[in-house]
Amino acid sequence: MxxxxxxxxxxxxxxxxxxxxxxxxxxxxxxxxxxxxxxxxxxxxxxxxxxxxxxxxxxxxxxxxxxxxxxxxxxxxxxxxxxxxxxxxxxxxxxxxxxxxxxxxxxxxxxxxxxxxxxxxxxxxxxxxxxxxxxxxxxxxxxxxxxxxxxxxxxxxxxxxxxxxxxxxxxxxxxxxxxxxxxxxxxxxxxxxxxxxxxxxxxxxxxxxxxxxxxxxxxxxxxxIGVNDRIALSEAETIMRKRINQNHMRNGVTIVDPTSTYIEADVQIGQDTILLPGTMIKGNTVIGTDCQIGPNSEIEDCVVGDNTVIRQSVAVKSSIGSKVNIGPFAHIRPQSAIEDEVKIGNFVEIKKTVFGKGSKASHLSYIGDAEVGRDVNIGCGSITVNYDGKNKFLTKIEDEVFIGCNSNLVAPVTIGKGAYVAAGSTITKDVPGEALSIARARQENKENYVHKLHLKK
The missing domain is CATH 3.90.550.10 (Spore Coat Polysaccharide Biosynthesis Protein SpsA; Chain A)
Incomplete structure (x- = not known):
């Protein structure tokens, strides 16, 4: 030759x-x-x-x-x-x-x-x-x-x-x-x-x-076909989308509705993964086997392990392990590492965080600039307070910690292994391992307050 x-x-x-x-x-x-x-x-x-x-x-x-x-x-x-x-x-x-x-x-x-x-x-x-x-x-x-x-x-x-x-x-x-x-x-x-x-x-x-x-x-x-205008560009996009989707289906990926599923050219997807309608997979994303993605999920430049479910959520420039359950309506922002067997539930946002194996943030939480250990439970409405208006600070949550609902962890702060944080607490100091930290005002009930208030009117 x-x-x-x-x-x-x-x-x-x-x-x-x-x-x-x-x-x-x-x-x-x-x-x-x-x-x-x-x-x-x-x-x-x-x-x-x-x-x-x-x-x-x-x-x-x-x-x-x-x-x-x-x-x-x-x-x-x-x-x-x-x-x-x-x-x-x-x-x-x-x-x-x-x-x-x-x-x-x-x-x-x-x-x-x-x-x-x-x-x-x-x-x-x-x-x-x-x-x-x-x-x-x-x-x-x-x-x-x-x-x-x-x-x-x-x-x-x-x-x-x-x-x-x-x-x-x-x-x-x-x-x-x-x-x-x-x-x-x-x-x-x-x-x-x-x-x-x-x-x-x-x-x-x-x-x-x-x-x-x-x-x-x-x-x-x-x-x-040569592309000379936006109409031809759209036609090329349609043809390429069909070609990409068919290649994945031939390789063992189930795409429930190819017409509503957008997969970019360099994406890799393992066998027996199911893509539900409205899914967009972009960039250099690699998805493992036996996953379920969608409906209406967007994944860009991520590595996703096997047997992971991502429903109605967005994940960008992050790694996501195996047997992870994300969504609905979760947001995995860049530089996050979600380890195996994690649950990230509805309306949870993770940003620049390592989230350890078996840990959970089931709903309504923001975890940013954090290191979360293994088997941690983060209660509803809890956040890491990572920004003082100029700089970002790190929150460390060690293994087997329980964070009660509506807790604020004001960084920089460390919650020691096995510690409990009571619901409604604002934590500004480190919590030792296996301690219970309560950081909220003592409850006070004023008897007959409403009746007296009405008498003044």
Whole structure:
């Protein structure tokens, strides 16, 4: 197999998006379009990836990092001009180069591999990725000869009535013999209405040289869609969502209602986990086996163990153990670590807290900036008072502590192992282990107070 290279075209501004955000950085299922393309290309055996950047160059480089080399297209003068910018990196090298657009987030590695294979099998100098569609108006048509090789690409406006009946279209993804590509680029002219250099002209140049030009036809037109506006972005999102959900279901995940379930591209989910309607799972979340998520739960950048239930709750940038029960209506905020067999009940908020194995906060509590030990019970309405208006302070609750309802733990404070805090207490000092701490005013009843009050009126 010959050496392989990839050029990703990502220099266009994307004015039809009507956005401050550079086009290829718009997300599809939680990942920028150009990142989808690079990730798929990276699954192939590729020696070098070169991304052509222009508008928003620094942000694209920041997104892709070291996964690609870069060439700058300072002026956007067409697709052939964009490919020319990679000359300093790739020109003169033997091998095959794939050229793919950075705004085609649905393209699959398997399709690109098949394109390479067709190119090498036919010993072609150029191979076009094509597709058949029912309504090809506006697309360049693929005209083949009697041997099935490509005779030419005809743009819709230039096509004859007979050629317009052809429904095999050019998708804009190509494989080229690398040396033939850069040699042909030198002959591309910009004598057209837009004054730009177009990559399809390379096909015509190579064909006139008597070389073989072939095509590989994908049976999935959807993966070749280029995103140029918000409508196409929405369509790509819908297709990608369906693809992601189906992959998870094939791998043993039950999704009760795929149309109302949103899973981003990098999420991992274990077998026999059930996702109920209204669930959103985002970022680099990893969910274990035999879990139940939802309905109406949002999980982002979390690691969740096995046999855990999260109902109608939000969890962000945290770790959640196995056999944990969360919700309904709980909020796990960033930098929390919920250990195994924990219960976080309704209207409980956990923030930047380690919550120990077997501990419970069953309802109506705020636990922030805390270390909670094992087998702790936190009663209804209890909070860690962690903020003095300028700084945050730590609350430590050791193993087997019982916190009574409506208690305020004013940090910094430590509740020792096995201690009890009486309901309604405001704790401002450390509580020794196995002590009972009562910090509330003594009850006083004023007899006949209401009757006397009424007499004054």
């Amino acid at each position: 010959s050496k392989r290279y990839a050029i990703i075209l990502a220099a266009g501004q994307g004015t039809r998006m009507k956005s401050k955000l550079y086009k290829v950085l718009h997300s599809v299922c939680g990942k920028p379009m150009v990142q989808h393309v690079v990730d798929q290309v990276s699954k192939l055996t590729i020696q070098e990836i070169v991304t052509i950047i222009g508008h928003g160059a620094e942000k694209v480089q920041l997104q892709l990092g070291t996964s690609s080399q870069y060439a700058l297209q300072e002026e956007q003068l067409g697709t052939a001009h964009a490919v020319m910018q990679a000359e300093g990196i790739l020109a003169g090298k033997e091998g095959v180069t794939i050229v793919v657009c950075g705004d085609t987030p649905l393209i699959k590695a398997e399709t690109m591999e098949a394109l390479f294979a067709q190119h090498e099998k036919q010993k072609a100098k150029a191979t076009i990725l094509t597709a058949k569609i029912d309504s090809p108006a506006g697309y360049g048509r693929i005209v083949r000869n009697g041997d099935g090789l490509v005779e030419k690409i005809v743009e819709h406006k230039d096509a004859s009535d007979e050629e317009r009946k052809i429904n095999e279209i050019n998708t804009g993804t190509y494989c080229f013999d690398n040396q033939a590509l850069f040699a042909a680029l030198k002959s591309v002219s910009n004598e057209n209405a837009q004054g730009e250099y177009y990559l399809p002209d390379v096909i015509e140049i190579i064909k006139k040289q008597g070389e073989i030009v072939t095509a590989y036809q994908t049976d999935d037109f959807e993966e070749t």
